[in-house]
Amino acid sequence: MINLKINGIDVSVEKGTTILQAANMIDIQIPTLCHMDLHDIKYINKLASCRVCMVEDKKSGKLFPSCATPVKEGMIIETDSIRAVQARRTVVELLLSDHPNSCLTCAKNLDCQLQKIAHDLGIREIPYQGEMRQLPIDANSLSLVRDPNKCILCRRCETMCNEVQTVGALAEIGRGFYTHVGSTFNRSMYETTCTFCGQCLSVCPTGALTEVSNVRKVWKALHSDKTVIVQTAPAVRVALGEMFGMEPGTVVTGKMVTALRKLGFDMIFDTNFAADLTIVEEANEFVERMKGNGKLPILTSCCPGWVNFMEQQFSDMIDIPSTCKSPHEMFGAIAKSYLCEKLNIKPEDMVVVSVMPCIAKKFEAARPELEHKGASDVDMVITTRELASMIKEAGIHFTELPDDDFDDPMGESTGAGAIFGATGGVIEATVRTAYETLTGKELEKLEFTDLRGLTGIKETTVKIGDREVRIAVANGLGNTRKLLNKVKSGEEKFDAIEVMACPGGCIGGGGQPFHHGDISILKRRAEGIYSVDHNKKLRKSHENPKIIELYETYLGEVAGPRAHELLHTSYTA
Numbered sequence: 020m021i022n023l024k025i026n027g028i029d030v031s032v033e034k035g036t037t038i039l040q041a042a043n044m045i046d047i048q049i050p051t052l053c054h055m056d057l058h059d060i061k062y063i064n065k066l067a068s069c070r071v072c073m074v075e076d077k078k079s080g081k082l083f084p085s086c087a088t089p090v091k092e093g094m095i096i097e098t099d100s101i102r103a104v105q106a107r108r109t110v111v112e113l114l115l116s117d118h119p120n121s122c123l124t125c126a127k128n129l130d131c132q133l134q135k136i137a138h139d140l141g142i143r144e145i146p147y148q149g150e151m152r153q154l155p156i157d158a159n160s161l162s163l164v165r166d167p168n169k170c171i172l173c174r175r176c177e178t179m180c181n182e183v184q185t186v187g188a189l190a191e192i193g194r195g196f197y198t199h200v201g202s203t204f205n206r207s208m209y210e211t212t213c214t215f216c217g218q219c220l221s222v223c224p225t226g227a228l229t230e231v232s233n234v235r236k237v238w239k240a241l242h243s244d245k246t247v248i249v250q251t252a253p254a255v256r257v258a259l260g261e262m263f264g265m266e267p268g269t270v271v272t273g274k275m276v277t278a279l280r281k282l283g284f285d286m287i288f289d290t291n292f293a294a295d296l297t298i299v300e301e302a303n304e305f306v307e308r309m310k311g312n313g314k315l316p317i318l319t320s321c322c323p324g325w326v327n328f329m330e331q332q333f334s335d336m337i338d339i340p341s342t343c344k345s346p347h348e349m350f351g352a353i354a355k356s357y358l359c360e361k362l363n364i365k366p367e368d369m370v371v372v373s374v375m376p377c378i379a380k381k382f383e384a385a386r387p388e389l390e391h392k393g394a395s396d397v398d399m400v401i402t403t404r405e406l407a408s409m410i411k412e413a414g415i416h417f418t419e420l421p422d423d424d425f426d427d428p429m430g431e432s433t434g435a436g437a438i439f440g441a442t443g444g445v446i447e448a449t450v451r452t453a454y455e456t457l458t459g460k461e462l463e464k465l466e467f468t469d470l471r472g473l474t475g476i477k478e479t480t481v482k483i484g485d486r487e488v489r490i491a492v493a494n495g496l497g498n499t500r501k502l503l504n505k506v507k508s509g510e511e512k513f514d515a516i517e518v519m520a521c522p523g524g525c526i527g528g529g530g531q532p533f534h535h536g537d538i539s540i541l542k543r544r545a546e547g548i549y550s551v552d553h554n555k556k557l558r559k560s561h562e563n564p565k566i567i568e569l570y571e572t573y574l575g576e577v578a579g580p581r582a583h584e585l586l587h588t589s590y591t592a
């Protein structure tokens with residue numbers, strides 16, 4: 020053990036611990052910008068490029084960047100000495116000297132870590148007013164906006180994209196003053212291998228990476244004479260409250276419905292209903308493949324970041340993902356057929372808005388494969404953050420709102436639909452239904468705890484009848500690459516694999532309130548998701564009475580011709 024003092028407090032920590040980690044252990048916070056410790060996901064951004072976390076060692080009389088300096092015996096660290104604070108201020112003043120002065124209109128206004136540190140340090144003027152970069156802004160994709168002028172070279176996004184996700188769409192480019200993190204060959208993001216998972220923007224401390232906002236389009240639709248309906252993804256309800264100061268994981272379903280009604284949506288529905296529908300189709304596909312009608316393993320297909328990754332990087336496996344559309348796309352297809360018939364309106368007079376924790380859903384909604392009779396299943400996608408901004412814009416006091424219920428008939432859901440929002444949940448929901456279909460017996464223990472949590476690759480074996488069924492979950496794209504390479508080489512054999520592009524699943528999506536690398540927030544959101552499941556009377560998708568009614572009155576057979584036309588898709592290599 021190494022013994023040292025931090026701000027006068029004796030500390031004893033293991034060799035190799037950094038000064039920053041040692042300080043955090045005794046609850047002393049040191050500001051950082053580039054540092055990112057993704058604990059359970061096991062990645063650290065170690066570049067120490069920003070130098071904001073400077074501290075002074077009174078023993079040696081030296082200043083050190085605390086995130087990159089291991090503790091030494093006898094150090095006398097002061098995190099707030101005059102020299103340390105002055106060094107930190109100078110670093111931040113230099114960062115501000117060439118940073119665009121557009122805080123008031125920046126998408127990250129009030130959520131920017133550079134802004135917060137400047138505020139916390141009481142910086143009121145920038146002594147080194149310098150030249151500004153005038154690099155082109157890339158807003159050409161449907162999901163992601165990249166403003167290199169706001170890049171402070173912390174390179175968290177690079178660590179996320181290249182090391183955690185193994186996509187490799189981002190790299191440091193340019194020279195000297197013009198150095199910034201850009202895209203491969205400086206192309207527009209939609210021309211790169213970017214999957215639009217949005218993990219880079221989840222950790223970007225400034226407004227250099229943000230989502231494409233559809234808020235204005237949604238307002239315009241709400242003020243039109245069309246019927247505007249909205250659906251909310253499973254993971255939105257456990258994170259939206261954070262945007263209003265509530266604790267991560269607080270389930271705000273009822274308040275969210277009330278807020279959506281106040282915003283003027285004509286009908287408010289639940290993507291969880293469509294998640295149940297997905298399970299009925301996907302579990303059937305799994306059962307059929309287990310009976311020998313098709314290839315195993317079946318791969319889940321609801322995550323659009325994963326579908327992009329699969330099409331680009333695992334195109335040789337294009338025949339094994341489930342052909343099921345994602346739940347929100349199934350919802351759109353059912354809304355523009357079944358619901359329009361019920362409401363006696365034309366599909367072209369209906370606008371379907373999805374509130375999603377994900378920015379890849381914006382890209383997904385525009386896919387030509389997800390059109391029916393020339394119209395997109397889903398017209399507009401906004402993120403959890405964008406919904407919060409609409410609620411704020413409308414002057415609604417979210418925390419004070421009473422609860423309301425989703426509308427009928429696409430508002431009813433089971434616990435299985437709810438758990439889609441956390442890594443492992445989709446396959447757990449699939450197994451709950453597939454087990455009962457295959458055995459004709461009731462599944463007694465519904466929770467598959469081996470498939471839950473933030474571990475990168477999870478697996479379990481389930482006895483279904485006389486068969487040992489091997490299930491795996493890949494949590495994040497880097498883990499997906501590892502797992503699929505093993506499956507391809509024959510080193511591993513599974514019957515079903517769930518893939519979610521974002522670490523944590525949808526609860527950690529790129530459209531959620533920024534977690535800035537604090538992974539404990541994801542754990543709390545997951546707890547919220549599992550509490551929704553736990554508190555439901557019905558916890559298996561095939562028991563959802565509204566789904567049963569949908570098949571009886573409209574779709575016909577599971578996987579029948581109408582279900583195929585509306586609920587299934589194909590992939591492009």
Ligand code: HC1
Nearest residue numbers: 252253254294321346347377525
């Ligand atoms: Fe997801 Fe899904 S779970 S993909 O993470 O299958 O975005 O929440 O809506 O469509 O249901 C996201 C979440 C979401 C779909 C469902």
Ligand code: SF4
Nearest residue numbers: 180213214216217219
């Ligand atoms: Fe990489 Fe995902 Fe960001 Fe695209 S959205 S650059 S794939 S981290």
